[in-house]
Amino acid sequence: MVRALLAGWVVLGGCLPSDLEWTVTFATQDLADRAVAVEGSILEGGCEGGTTLYSATIGEISDDPPLLEAGTFGFAGRARNVQCQWYAAGCKTLELPASDDAVAVMLDAEAGGPFCEGPCLDGACGPPGATICEAGLADCNNDETDGCEADLGAARTCGGCAPCEDYFPYCALEPDGSHDCSPICITPDSRCGEGGCTDLGRDPRNCGGCGSICPQRANADPVCAGGACGFACRADFEDCDRDSSNGCEAAGSCG
Numbered sequence: 001m002v003r004a005l006l007a008g009w010v011v012l013g014g015c016l017p018s019d020l021e022w023t024v025t026f027a028t029q030d031l032a033d034r035a036v037a038v039e040g041s042i043l044e045g046g047c048e049g050g051t052t053l054y055s056a057t058i059g060e061i062s063d064d065p066p067l068l069e070a071g072t073f074g075f076a077g078r079a080r081n082v083q084c085q086w087y088a089a090g091c092k093t094l095e096l097p098a099s100d101d102a103v104a105v106m107l108d109a110e111a112g113g114p115f116c117e118g119p120c121l122d123g124a125c126g127p128p129g130a131t132i133c134e135a136g137l138a139d140c141n142n143d144e145t146d147g148c149e150a151d152l153g154a155a156r157t158c159g160g161c162a163p164c165e166d167y168f169p170y171c172a173l174e175p176d177g178s179h180d181c182s183p184i185c186i187t188p189d190s191r192c193g194e195g196g197c198t199d200l201g202r203d204p205r206n207c208g209g210c211g212s213i214c215p216q217r218a219n220a221d222p223v224c225a226g227g228a229c230g231f232a233c234r235a236d237f238e239d240c241d242r243d244s245s246n247g248c249e250a251a252g253s254c255g
Helices: 029-033
Strands: 004-011 020-026 037-044 051-057 071-080 086-096 102-109 170-173 179-182 190-192 196-198 220-225 228-233
Touching (some): 020 029, 020 037, 020 086, 071 102
Parallel strands (some): 020 102, 170 196
Antiparallel strands (some): 004 020, 037 051, 037 071, 071 086, 086 102, 190 196
C-alpha cells in the first residue's frame, strides 16, 4: 500500500503521444519519515544495467528531464536518511511509447552505501577530510584524529579559535547563545572550565552544572532552559512521536 506521495515530475515525450507523469512514493510511512532527501533517475535501457540519462534531488533546483524517444527506460528513486546512508530504493522499467501516461516508482527498504565522501552530521555532508562539529565545539587544530577538540565556551578558544586577551579574560555566554570575551563574569553567571563564564540555567554545555552537556538529537539543536536539557527541531523537521531519544524524527509536518 502506498502511504506517502513524495513528489512528481513530468517527462516530455519527444515522439510520445502524451506527457508522462513520473511519481515517487514510499511503501510505508515509516520509510517516508526517515527520508532527508530523495533522488530520482532516468536510466536508458531499463533498470538492470541501464545508463543514467538524468538524475536530480526532489525539491532542489535542477535541469529539466530530457525528451525521451521510443525505447526502454528505467525510472528509479532512492532515499537517504539522517546518517547520510541510502536506505530505500525502487525502479520500474517502461517501454515507450506506453499506453499509460503515468509511472509510479515505489521505494522499499534496501541496504545502500554512504552518500557522503566526507563526514556526515544530521544528513548534511562535509568536504572530504573535514570535521563537522556539534554546537559549542570546533576543530581548531585541523587534526582529524582528535575531532572537535576546542570548547567555544573556554577562554582559550572563546567563540572561535583565538584566546581571550588579558583585559577580557572571561568567555561569556551571550543572549543569542554565542560566546565572546568579557572583562567580568556577570551575576548570575558561574565560572566553568578554563576562564568560562556562563549561565548554568541556559548553557547547553553547562546545563544545571559545569560540564553537564545536553545531548545531541537527530535534526535538532540542544537547548538548556532553567537548568534542564531539551532540544529544538531544525527547519523542516518535527518531533511527532514525542520520543526525545530519536529527536526530530519526522521530515515535514506531523500529519
